[in-house]
Amino acid sequence: MKNKVLIIFLALLIKFNAFAVSTDLDSVYKVPVSPFWTLILSLDSAELRIMTTFPYNSIPTENTFFKNNVQEIIKKDKSIYIHIAQTGIVYKLDKKEDGLLIFKRIDNTYNINYNIDGNTFFFKDELYSFGGYGFWKSNGHLRRLNFVDREWDIVPLNKEIYTSGFNWFSEKEGRIYLPFEREMNAGVKEQVKGVKRNNAYYLDLETKNWVPLGLLSDALIDITKDDFINGVAVPTSEGYLYVQHDQVYLFDFLHNQVLKSNNSSLNQFLARRMSNIFLFNYKNNIYSYDPIASKFVILKYDRSEFELKTFPIWTKDNHIIWYIVITFSCILFIVTIIFLIRKRVKQKIQNAQLKMLKTKSIQQAFVGTELTLIELLLTANLNQQKVEIHQINHVLGIKDKNVGLQKKVRSDVMNAINDKYQFISQSNTPLISSVRKADDKRFFEYFITPAEIKKIQRIIQA
Secondary structure, three states: OHHHHHHHHHHHHHHHHHHHOEOOOOOEEEEEOOHHHHHHHHOOOOEEEEEEOOOOOOOOOOOEOOOOOOEEEEEEOOEEEEEEOOEOOEEEEEEEEOOEEEEEEOOOOOOEOOOEOOEEEEEOOEEEEEEEEEOOEEEEEEEEEEOOOOEEEEEOOOOOOOOOOOOEEEOOOOEEEEOOEEEOEOOOHHHOOOEEEOEEEEEEOOOOEEEEEEEEOHHHHHHOOOOOOOOEEEEOOOEEEEEEOOEEEEEEOOOOEEEEEOOHHHHHHHHOOOOOEOEEEEOOEEEEEEOOOOEEEEEEOOHHHEEEOOOOOEEOOOOHHHHHHHHHHHHHHHHHHHHHHHHHHHHHHHHHHHHHHHOHHHHHOOOHHHHHHHHHHHHHHHOOOOEEHHHHHHHHOOOOOOHHHHHHHHHHHHHHHHHHHHHHHOOOOOOEEEEEOOOOOOOEEEEEOHHHHHHHHHHHHO
16 A cells, blocks of 8 residues: 555656646736836837846746746837747737736747847837847848737748847848858857858848948957957947947947947946846936846946047948959969969979889889888778878788887888889979878878879879
């Protein structure tokens, strides 16, 4: 009997744990009107995007998979929405009653983790989401919430432009400005932290086309070089405040200008709030909410406190003709050099072949182990591979010798091969070359110098 009770208890415990964390959320939530919400409601004609985090989120998600998800409060005039970041889940403020804000869910989406750090905004009464990161890759997708079907639809664009989050939406112009690209793909070694491309664009939301603006200016290339680690952007009415270390820059996209803050209070204020949580800009006032003390800290700034820099955000490329001329000249120069080099190499090969015909000893220049090693390297070349040290040790019959002796024998044999080859071909190019292994820089891999493959094949077959 005791065993039976224990089994039932364990079964209930397992069942409880299995359902303790859920993906289900209620369709309606009642949120108390706090000092935070009182201020947000009082800001008329405001376009705000405010990030909140657990345990101070408005939509309670403590016992769900979304516990640690940031929540985005999006205010468009008098309409207020809450988007659970990394998902497509959206709640809209329905009404206020008895000191409570009633939020109702307006979507049916189940997709998550495809839009991390995406930019969510309203344009012409449509809710959009641009870009983001998910499933080990960034994307440049534009998504729109279909209020009828309550699902997110993809909006086809003329091309896919990637971003790490540094983009700015202008409702007045109906554009998303992007000063530079950053494509991330953790599945590619060189793209674990992303590949930065210094091309500036804007997305025309009317035509759904990306329009090139030019290239990120050289000064901004240097300023934004650590954007992946330290950059923070606070949207303003004309661009965004870019925080890098203890410096603050205003990127004015409307006028293609860069301004640097001389207000040390503003610089320190933003540098201490790099997380961007409970932080927003409204009419040149930076609002920072302390959820523990339930109060706002407000810092006013003015454009006059910024120094206009001599460089713009992006530079126009007005020298296309010169680029064409220079490119054509370079191609002509390269073709000429290749022609002369080939002519000279061909002449050297002919001379070497004549010498080989005049003496029988040249045909016997390479001894057995040397020929075996050369053939091993040639076979690897045909398979587009390189030869590792242990393969060479095996061919030279020294795989069971000590490391010091192995290294000496390998060096002696390969030096002898290169010396003989350079004498036969009458050139300074070695036959056997080496490169460090990509996955372990302590060791080398060996291969036949590509330009010498045909030549050595003729020599050993003579």
